[in-house]
Amino acid sequence: xxxxxxxxxxxxxxxxxxxxxxxxxxxxxxxxxxxxxxxxxxxxxxxxxxxxxxxxxxxxxxxxxxxxxxxxxxxxxxxxxxxxxxxxxxxxxxxxxxxxxxxxxxxxxxxxxxxxxxxxxxxxxxxxxxxxxxxxxxxxxxxxxxxxxxxxxxxxxxxxxxxxxxxxxxxxxxxxxxxxxxxxxxxxxxxxxxxxxxxxxxxxxxxxxxxxxxxxxxxxxxxxxxxxxxxxxxxxxxxxxxxxxxxxx
Amino acid sequence: xxxxxxxxxxxxxxxxxxxxxxxxxxxxxxxxxxxxxxxxxxxxxxxxxxxxxxxxxxxxxxxxxxxxxxxxxxxxxxxxxxxxxxxxxxxxxxxxxxxxxxxxxxxxxxxxxxxxxxxxxxxxxxxxxxxxxxxxxxxxxxxxxxxxxxxxxxxxxxxxxxxxxxxxxxxxxxxxxxxxxxxxxxxxxxxxxxxxxxxxxxxxxxxxxxxxxxxxxxxxxxxxxxxxxxxxxxxxxxxxxxxxxxxxxxxxxxxxxxxxxxxxxxxxxxxxxxxxxxxxxxxxxxxxxxxxxxxxxxxxxxxxxxxxxxxxxxxxxxxxxxxxxxxxxxxxxx
Numbered sequence: 047x048x049x050x051x052x053x054x055x056x057x058x059x060x061x062x063x064x065x066x067x068x069x070x071x072x073x074x075x076x077x078x079x080x081x082x083x084x085x086x087x088x089x090x091x092x093x094x095x096x097x098x099x100x101x102x103x104x105x106x107x108x109x110x111x112x113x114x115x116x117x118x119x120x121x122x123x124x125x126x127x128x129x130x131x132x133x134x135x136x137x138x139x140x141x142x143x144x145x146x147x148x149x150x151x152x153x154x155x156x157x158x159x160x161x162x163x164x165x166x167x168x169x170x171x172x173x174x175x176x177x178x179x180x181x182x183x184x185x186x187x188x189x190x191x192x193x194x195x196x197x198x199x200x201x202x203x204x205x206x207x208x209x210x211x212x213x214x215x216x217x218x219x220x221x222x223x224x225x226x227x228x229x230x231x232x233x234x235x236x237x238x239x240x241x242x243x244x245x246x247x248x249x250x251x252x253x254x255x256x257x258x259x260x261x262x263x264x265x266x267x268x269x270x271x272x273x274x275x276x277x278x279x280x281x282x283x284x285x286x287x288x289x290x291x292x293x294x295x
Numbered sequence: 296x297x298x299x300x301x302x303x304x305x306x307x308x309x310x311x312x313x314x315x316x317x318x319x320x321x322x323x324x325x326x327x328x329x330x331x332x333x334x335x336x337x338x339x340x341x342x343x344x345x346x347x348x349x350x351x352x353x354x355x356x357x358x359x360x361x362x363x364x365x366x367x368x369x370x371x372x373x374x375x376x377x378x379x380x381x382x383x384x385x386x387x388x389x390x391x392x393x394x395x396x397x398x399x400x401x402x403x404x405x406x407x408x409x410x411x412x413x414x415x416x417x418x419x420x421x422x423x424x425x426x427x428x429x430x431x432x433x434x435x436x437x438x439x440x441x442x443x444x445x446x447x448x449x450x451x452x453x454x455x456x457x458x459x460x461x462x463x464x465x466x467x468x469x470x471x472x473x474x475x476x477x478x479x480x481x482x483x484x485x486x487x488x489x490x491x492x493x494x495x496x497x498x499x500x501x502x503x504x505x506x507x508x509x510x511x512x513x514x515x516x517x518x519x520x521x522x523x524x525x526x527x528x529x530x531x532x533x534x535x536x537x538x539x540x541x542x543x544x545x546x547x548x549x550x551x552x553x554x555x556x557x558x559x560x561x562x563x564x565x566x567x568x569x570x571x572x573x574x575x576x577x578x579x580x581x582x583x584x585x586x587x588x589x590x591x592x593x594x595x596x597x598x599x600x601x602x603x604x605x606x607x608x609x610x611x612x613x614x615x616x617x618x619x620x621x622x623x624x625x626x627x628x629x
Contacts, residue, residue, distance in 0.1 A: 101504070125510030137505040139498050150498045151509040153491050168491060211510065 052077045052246050053098070053215060058107030060090075060097055060270075067093040069270040071107070075215070080247045082257045082278065085267035086290055091250045092134060094267065095217050099131050100124040112214065126156045130213035132204040134220040134250075138192035144181065144203055145188045148172035151210040160212055172210075179206040179236055198229035205236065215246045222253040230256055254282075266290065301625045308619045329618065334478060341470045349470055353538060355578040356477040357531045361555035362562070362570035363480050364527040369564055370488060371520040372500030374427070377434030379551035380418070381528025382535075383441065385411035387451060389533035390542030394457040400537040401463075404530065411529030416522045423517050426503075438547040445544055456543020463537050473534055477571065480527055485567050496520055554578075561602050563609015572611045 053075040060068040068090045075081055083091050096102035098109050100121035108117045116124050139147050151157065152168045173181075173188055179202040181188045187199060195203070201221055208216055218237070222230045230253060238260055241247060251257040258264070258278040266274040266281055268290040274281045281287055307325050316322040341349055361378045368375050389407035392398045398406075422433045446454055463469045487493050498506045499513050506513050532551075536542045554577065555570070562573025580598065584591040606613050 101507075120512070121507045122510050122512045125508060131508065133504070133508070137502045137508070139501040139505065141497075141501060142494070146494060149491050149494050150506055150511070153495055154510040156510045207505075207509070 050077050051075060052112055054108075054110040055098065056108050056110075058094070058097055058109070059105045060093055060102065061105055067270050068097060068104070071097075071267075071270070071272055073265055073272065073275060075246060075248065077246055078244045079262050080241050080249065080260055082261035082264040083248055083250045083267065084252070084254065084257070084264060089267040089290070090270040091267055092219055093270070095131060095219055095248070095250060098124075099129055099217065125154070125211060125213075126159075128156070128214035129217065130208040130211040130215075131217040132201075132208050132219055132221055134223060136197075136200040136204045138195075138200055138203055140193040141191060143189050143191050144195060144199070145169060145172040145176055147192055147203055148175055148206060148210055151207045154211055156211055175206050175210050176203070179203075179209070180232055181206075197224050198226070198232070201225060201229075202233065202236075205233070209240070213245075215248070216240065217248045217250075219250045220252065221249070222251060222256060234260070254278075296626045296628070298624045299627050300622050302616070302620045302622050304620055330482075337474060337478065338471075341467070341474070346466075349466070351579055351582050353470060353473055353535075355574050356473040357535055358554055358558060358578050359477050359571040359574035360473075360480055360527050360531040361551060362558040362574050363477075363484060363567050364524040364531075365555045366559045366564055366567050366570040367484055367488075367527070368520060368524045369559070370493075370500060371496045371517055372426070372503065373517065373521065374431045375434045375524075375552075376431045376556070377436075377438050377552050378528050378555045379438040379547045379549065380434065380441070381411065381415050381525040382532035382551040383438055383547035384415050384525070385529025385532030385534075386536045386542045386546040387411075387532075388414070388529070389536045390457045390460060391451060393460050393537070394542075397461075400461050404533045404537065407533035407536075408526050408530035411533065412522050412526030415525035415529065416518060419521055419525075420518065423514055423521070435552070438552065442544050442547045452543060454544060456541055456545075458541050460537055460540040460542065462540050469538060473531075476530060476534075481567055481571050484523070484527075488567070557599060561599065561610060563611040563613070566611055566615075569609045569611030573609070576610070 051074040055074075056072050058068055058071040059066075071090075071094055073081075083094065085091050093102065097104045097107075100116070100119050100123070103118050108115060110116065111124070111127060111129060114127065116127060116129075119127075138144075139150070146169075149168050149172060152171055173183065176188045177183050181199065181202065187195070192200065192203065201224075205218070205221060208218075221233065221237075225233070234256055237247070237249075241260060249257055249261065261278055263276065264274070264278045264281045265272055266284070266287050268286070273286040273290060274284045307322060310316065310319075311322040311326050316326060340352055344352060361382060364381060365375055365378055385407045388411045389400070389403040392403040392406060393400065418437060419434065422430055425433065445451060451457055463472065488496065495506060495511060495516055499516060503513050506516075532546055536546070555574070558573030558577050559570040560573070561576060562571065563569030577599075581591075581595060584594050587594060602610070608616075
């Protein structure tokens, strides 16, 4: 266990009525680490992220971020402390052009605090950020309303909105789901670049091949419980993981 | 070969899109016309109207303010069915200040707008977390509850209300105050909605979780929008108290809740200008229909239905589209 843990999750439980969605989840995340969170459908991956980011309150347990206990804090305050996330089901402002979608995160108190006072021309910053995630400036795609954008661009927009918050911890919830191989290949270098810049990242993914290429460590969940934690190659050799993914005879 | 209608921006719209529009009178007129002409026309109206229609214009401006207030709330994702709460609260606050303490209307109206707005915001604060129809139901019930409260406890004159309010110093001040307030609210809040702050408000309507995910406390922003909207409504109520020189239970009437919504829907929600235009159509229409006696409400209802079915986008958006774009039929391969 590294001492420079940016995030420490201990004894996290969440039950929805009679369903135990998360059961005794614990892990540490070191600064600059890229953690993959995997598991079969319904294993509690998104619930775990919702618990960390404050969108759902845990039944018991603690989430400590940069030394602060953030358990049960409202989601907007957790974002201000430096955790940004994307949603599995993208949540753009459909009526607005893509670049105007970026204004709301750029208007965030966190960004104001980091940049200091007024940002100046937020539209220009929005266009720069969108270009970074692959909105070609010449194609004018950044000016199209979000409702007219294909899924690949909506996912990039979701990523850009999270990056705009300049987070210390970035959580990507199934960023690659619903994308073609070519679209994934277009986004992967962006995450690799973030990683090279030292950003701490948690990725929930079903696209294991792509995830294992970049993840330092992988945690596997099944029925809300952690069943494996370690290097990708080692984790996939675990009997419990094989059984969770493939079933038992 | 099938045909479909294609909408294309007019050349002048494209040419007026940047600073070079300042080089041509035609482009400048194109930009300024839709703004300056209605403003000049509205400011000239009191000079050409008789006293009766001046009073109708007062009513138009009051309902336009309530419709602007409704539209502003709707833009933030809060569908109010109780604009009468704001109107009535402003009316009672100014009535109490004027009746019991004898304060002049030019002081009581702004004070009632601000404090009436604050009281309404405080009343709705606990239900700010409710969304959709649940929020709407509470807004509908509150003015009805307050009517019964006044009736049962006989406070502030009970069923008879408070009479003998001071009127505004002159008829001209009266009309230009309310028309000026309407124009200021229309252009001021249209501008506000166009800023980054306004974008956050509209973002809350479109996808509140996404706004939370930007580290923004949506309840604080909803509170601000609610205060702005209720202050506009309270101003309208406070103003009318000094026009009628009376405040009583009718200020919480359903008319003040429903007509602003009808105005915003007929005019076209989302622009504030549509809500104002809707009030300019519906209130005079209601007056004109007085001539038909008992069938007035039936004809009014038919008009509303026809308008909503024929122009679901609203009159303002229809006119705006025709102004900026032309349509042509193009052939498409099937």
